[in-house]
Amino acid sequence: MTALASAKTDASGSQSPKQNRKPTTAGASRRRALGKRGLEPWFYLAPAFIVLIALLGYPIFQLINVSLYDYRQAQVSGKAPLQFTGLENYQKLFADPEFWSVLGNTVLFAGACVVLTLLVGTSLAVLATRLRPWVRTALFVVSLGAWATPAVTGSAVWLFLFDPTLGLVNKALVSIGLTQFNGYSWTYDKWSAFGLVASEVVWCSFPFVLVTVYAGIQAISTEVIEAARLDGASMPRIARSIMLPMLRPIVMVVTIQSIIWNFKIFSQIYIMTNGGGIAGQNLVLNVYGYQQAFAASLYGLGSALGVIMTALLMIITLVYLRILKRTGEVL
């Protein structure tokens, strides 16, 4: 379930450091009072970076490496010699219509999840500012509950709710007269299966958007708005010229984070569509690569998919870094 959890963590992670970001000249020099002390920082850095190099850096290098070989079960067990095939794995993928359909699925599915998560999260954040405190607390507590639910258990519960014969949803639909839902399988059709997974994903990822955007709205000081009002600005004008620009950086960060996690979704698809759906109709890149490697023993091909996936996310990350830079993040 790493996809979601690490995604969640990424997201809030890249948020918090901004606490100390205010680029006052005094602050910038003062907060590093230990200053230039030669090798001292390297002793603190060494353990973490050794682990990172061993468990992230080296595997990425190996991933690229393996993707350039014809690497199958025979080569793993040492029965056949390793053969360097260059970009052949990539050529095979690009010539395979299934790869393109999986890529299309990934983009559509991730895109839909991003849009829905942002819509639900931001509208609830706006709504939350208008609530009585206890109602707001109730909303936040249940949202945190959904956020905290592990992807594996969330997927299990949603599958149960949408079970063809025993699920509550079908029973409810039949009881209001929609008899065609009697025994209806939500995972049989490609798009209803994607829809089901997307609902679960939105359910457990909108709380992050809610909490972040709500905090953003709260952070706009009343004095600023009061001052604008005294200057004679109308409410729509304040919304457009003051609040929207002030919220834009947060919305940007939240959007990019959502794109990154939803591209990485693995557990939900794997569990809810039983490894990629009927005849692989619900495969996304991550699951496809995993299946190629560990189900079909095509480690080279699976690695090539991993490289493509990593490259796509790196491009998104670069966009993210540029936005951070433009909004004045001081690293």
Next chain:
Amino acid sequence: MTAVDVSLRKNRPAPDGPQKLRKGGRRRFGADAAALAIALLVAFPLFWMVLSALKPKTALDAGDAAPFTLEPSLDSFMRVLSVNNFGRYFLNSVIVALVVVIISTVLAFLASVALTRYEFKMRTKLLIVVLVSQMVPVEALTIPLFFLLRNAGEAVPLVGLNQLGSLVLVHVGFSIPFAIWMLRGFVAAVPVEIEEAARLDGASGFRFVRSVLFPLVAPGVVACSVFSFISTWNDFLFAKTFIISAQENQTLPMALLTFFKPDQNDWGAIMAGSVIMTIPVLIFFIAVQRKLVSGLAGAVKG
């Protein structure tokens, strides 16, 4: 957006006229009702999970759709804990998650000290490396890590395939970038005066970090350790891939999946297992909830 303006002022005890207040009250009622309906909807899957775990197996198999149960039973829990050895998997999950939390938090804390309180040439570049490594799709690394651990296991059996150590190792690696990124803010927030005072009292760099800095940022350390805990606790991909034959070393998520059978899923057991698996995370999440929200709020205020 106008809605925001109105509401923003309403959040504060504004000296509005009585007429305005009444109007606000009505509007508020609509918003409150809508929010409560949404809250119920969001909470429903969790409610259904707990309820189904408590329903007797016969009722579940008959497709009981009642939103309550008159004869709550712990049968499903018993089935999960005894027949399927869930207790053992629970313990494995706890061990892996706790070891990961301790190791990754300590390493990340030290690294974040170096990255925030020292000035050196590579600092910004290393920070970007940390940020970028957060984005790496770790699922894609399953293949090289599988071979890496297979080879490592020949030298150090403890971290080889089929061992809990292998899970600890990979999750420490995946948790560190985020932990550094999050702790950075907390470490940098400690005023430099405290550091100077410690220096004057003759504390060495490491002494200051250990005895002054660490206790001061402990709340932040707890908040970020929860994230390492959750991501480790939730993982099923690596458990599935690395723990191949040693059933006794399996963790919770994989154990839960064993209840899914092609013909007849044991939903009672799946729901009971889900409850057992969700509760620790929920407790942690609610415990750090304030820290989390205020951290995000602080982040936004700049």
